Amino acid sequence: MPADHILAGNGSDELIALVLRATIDPGDRVAFPVPTYSLYETAVAAQGGQAVCVPFPEDFGLPPRVAAARARLTFLCNPNSPSGTVVPLGEVEALARAVAGVLVVDEAYVDFARETALPLIGWLPNVIVLRTFSKSFSLAGLRVGLAFGHPDLLAGLRTVKDSYNLGCLAQAAAHAALGDLPWMKANLARIKTTRARLTRELEGLGFRVPFSEANFVLARRPGTDLTPLARALGERDILVRHFATPRLRPRASNAPTPSPRPRRRGPRPRRRPPRPPRAEALGPSSWRPPGPRRSREAACRAARTCSRALRRRWDPRRA
Numbered sequence: 001m002p003a004d005h006i007l008a009g010n011g012s013d014e015l016i017a018l019v020l021r022a023t024i025d026p027g028d029r030v031a032f033p034v035p036t037y038s039l040y041e042t043a044v045a046a047q048g049g050q051a052v053c054v055p056f057p058e059d060f061g062l063p064p065r066v067a068a069a070r071a072r073l074t075f076l077c078n079p080n081s082p083s084g085t086v087v088p089l090g091e092v093e094a095l096a097r098a099v100a101g102v103l104v105v106d107e108a109y110v111d112f113a114r115e116t117a118l119p120l121i122g123w124l125p126n127v128i129v130l131r132t133f134s135k136s137f138s139l140a141g142l143r144v145g146l147a148f149g150h151p152d153l154l155a156g157l158r159t160v161k162d163s164y165n166l167g168c169l170a171q172a173a174a175h176a177a178l179g180d181l182p183w184m185k186a187n188l189a190r191i192k193t194t195r196a197r198l199t200r201e202l203e204g205l206g207f208r209v210p211f212s213e214a215n216f217v218l219a220r221r222p223g224t225d226l227t228p229l230a231r232a233l234g235e236r237d238i239l240v241r242h243f244a245t246p247r248l249r250p251r252a253s254n255a256p257t258p259s260p261r262p263r264r265r266g267p268r269p270r271r272r273p274p275r276p277p278r279a280e281a282l283g284p285s286s287w288r289p290p291g292p293r294r295s296r297e298a299a300c301r302a303a304r305t306c307s308r309a310l311r312r313r314w315d316p317r318r319a
């Protein structure tokens with residue numbers, strides 16, 4: 001992918017803040033299905049936006065109300081935290097085409113999953129995909145995240161970021177990590193094996209465990225307060241994250257548990273070729289050689305114009 005389609009941040013948390021800063025004004029709607037990564041709500045509030053939290057159904061499938069929320073910005077954590085469940089790529093693409101503004105697909109855990117939304121970049125100019133070195137590379141302390149998207153969209157993010165947001169040591173370490181993918185893949189394999197075993201054992205103990213494509217599993221037990229169990233595990237140095245929220249308790253004891261999709265036998269069917277962008281999509285995103293350096297003042301002017309243009313372009317009131 002050309003460099004102008006990539007922006008590095010101080011962890012993907014910084015990129016989430018930058019997207020919000022670049023795209024919303026106070027009072028603008030930002031939609032996402034819940035329960036999900038809790039930072040979205042906090043970051044939206046910090047930016048003065050209005051969070052539209054759409055509850056996931058019991059099976060953690062994509063709720064149609066997310067697309068219908070007419071939000072300027074939509075977040076989809078995929079795989080989702082804390083469920084570990086995945087919205088299939090076809091549905092992510094449909095969501096990107098349906099939303100009124102920008103769709104951010106937070107792929108913090110995608111290396112543990114089977115498919116990524118990266119193929120949408122370049123075709124759907126309103127999509128940003130976020131990645132991090134904090135999970136599959138086990139480098140959370142490094143604070144490196146990456147955003148992939150249309151250059152104009154990323155240019156908007158650059159206008160609101162600190163000039164030097166990422167230290168050179170973090171850059172060097174991230175570069176070295178990318179150069180050692182076999183280590184990361186061995187890490188993945190180990191975690192996926194543990195995930196499968198843990199899921200089996202928990203189900204054997206009567207917990208409901210949605211099929212996880214992340215590096216954690218969500219274990220629920222209908223009608224049981226798990227607070228004492230979480231405390232007892234903690235006393236044995238077994239650290240679990242306990243969500244004392246009714247949303248994470250299954251609503252009915254006979255509600256279906258999402259099960260793994262059956263393994264496909266034989267060769268994968270050919271993916272249909274990507275469709276051309278919508279008429280209102282941004283222009284070509286192919287990389288071009290950089291032009292002559294602009295003066296600092298001209299660059300600032302361009303940055304301000306770009307930011308304003310971005311806001312206008314993704315204004316759902318115009319849709």
Ligand SMILES: Cc1ncc(COP(=O)(O)O)c(C=O)c1O
Pocket residue numbers: 010011012013014037077081106108109131132133134140143144145
């Ligand atoms: C879904 C999700 N997105 C983003 C992040 C933040 O990652 P980073 O360490 O790159 O800021 C996390 C961290 O827990 C996460 O769970």
